[in-house]
Amino acid sequence: xxxxxxxxxxxxxxxxxxxxNFLVPFVILKLVPDGDIYGKVEYIISLSLLLSSFxxxxxxxxxxxxxxxxxxxxxxxxxxNSILLTLLFFYVTVFLLYGFIFGVKYFYIFCIPxxxxxxxxxxxxxxFRLEDKQSSIFIYSLLINILIIVSVFLSYxxxxxxxxxxxxxxxxxxxxxxxxxxxxxxMLDVGKIKIYFYEIMNSIKFSxxxxxxxxxxxMQNNLLKIYGYNNLNTSEFERLxxxxxxxxxxxxxxxxxxxxxxxxxxxEKEIFNINNYLRYLFIISIxxxxxxxxxxLSNRFSIFHYIxxxxxxxxxxxxxxxxxxxxxxxxYFGKYNKLYSLLYSSIISFLSLIILxxxxxxxxxxxxxxxxxxxxxxxxxxxxxxFTFYKIVIKNEAKKNHISIIG
Numbered sequence: 543x544x545x546x547x548x549x550x551x552x553x554x555x556x557x558x559x560x561x562x563n564f565l566v567p568f569v570i571l572k573l574v575p576d577g578d579i580y581g582k583v584e585y586i587i588s589l590s591l592l593l594s595s596f597x598x599x600x601x602x603x604x605x606x607x608x609x610x611x612x613x614x615x616x617x618x619x620x621x622x623n624s625i626l627l628t629l630l631f632f633y634v635t636v637f638l639l640y641g642f643i644f645g646v647k648y649f650y651i652f653c654i655p656x657x658x659x660x661x662x663x664x665x666x667x668x669x670f671r672l673e674d675k676q677s678s679i680f681i682y683s684l685l686i687n688i689l690i691i692v693s694v695f696l697s698y699x700x701x702x703x704x705x706x707x708x709x710x711x712x713x714x715x716x717x718x719x720x721x722x723x724x725x726x727x728x729m730l731d732v733g734k735i736k737i738y739f740y741e742i743m744n745s746i747k748f749s750x751x752x753x754x755x756x757x758x759x760x761m762q763n764n765l766l767k768i769y770g771y772n773n774l775n776t777s778e779f780e781r782l783x784x785x786x787x788x789x790x791x792x793x794x795x796x797x798x799x800x801x802x803x804x805x806x807x808x809x810e811k812e813i814f815n816i817n818n819y820l821r822y823l824f825i826i827s828i829x830x831x832x833x834x835x836x837x838x839l840s841n842r843f844s845i846f847h848y849i850x851x852x853x854x855x856x857x858x859x860x861x862x863x864x865x866x867x868x869x870x871x872x873x874y875f876g877k878y879n880k881l882y883s884l885l886y887s888s889i890i891s892f893l894s895l896i897i898l899x900x901x902x903x904x905x906x907x908x909x910x911x912x913x914x915x916x917x918x919x920x921x922x923x924x925x926x927x928x929f930t931f932y933k934i935v936i937k938n939e940a941k942k943n944h945i946s947i948i949g
Contacts (some may be wrong), residue, residue, distance in 0.1 A: 600749020
């Protein structure tokens, strides 16, 4: 992993890692007799994603921006790792106290260790990218995902009860490791801890518009699943989850490309590098083809519920295509410290979503199809606003630096 750090090896490992992650709920669905566990796992996945979207305090973007401005970049990397460990220690402490006081009375507690791990993966992934060791992040994520799969199979083979505690065991062990690692390195150094929290506050000051943007976006992306869990029966929710998880295959390619090229977007001298964008489109097109191939295999051999290429499918497809391209161009708002513009577009889009939801609920009632239409309309509004603000940003940067817009 240290030797091979190109985009193709990174994408290959990303597919293996996320592929296992993609299969975890399905393995639980097939092998665990308690059907309620599957729905709770899907809910935990959605809620932990929502939490990690804004409770990383914008460190992902802040580190990229600060690295671009830093003079001593080796020292910056060391400090970034210490800041990450401090943040994780704080969350682990909250989790342990919550667990000690309330126990497992509410199953939502199992969202916390997964959220802590996701926060680590997201921020540590950025640090590895700054070190040009992008693929090294999979050492952690592959290990956790494989351990979860193994725990499911062992429970099935030995006829043991598989519950949320066993599902979360790998995440909990990770949290305990963070706790003792921090205690060993920093517990007695109050001065350094204050400095790290000061940097976290700087990150909030810089990234708070993006934190809100990610929160709104994650809410929209998980709206269908949260709605389904609370309003559909077990069979209907399974069908919806499987439907959404196939789109996750396409999102994998998008995530791999965005993660890999984010550093180059931030440090490149050109206002916009069209070659990087074309490479990005090529990578997501591979994900697009692979998604349809997986749907064909599933339908052909009846692996999961039959996926129809119908109107709801196309609505979701167009929504994701718009979202992926919009997300690529949003990187430039962070690069040029223009996150306020991004926040405006996100707020308008989110308000349009809420208004459409209320209007539809009052007039017709909410259904899966109406939700898909509302999500697409909201995404169209968001994309148009982002491209409008993006044109303004790059024109201003071109005038400021007296250089060509396209490099």
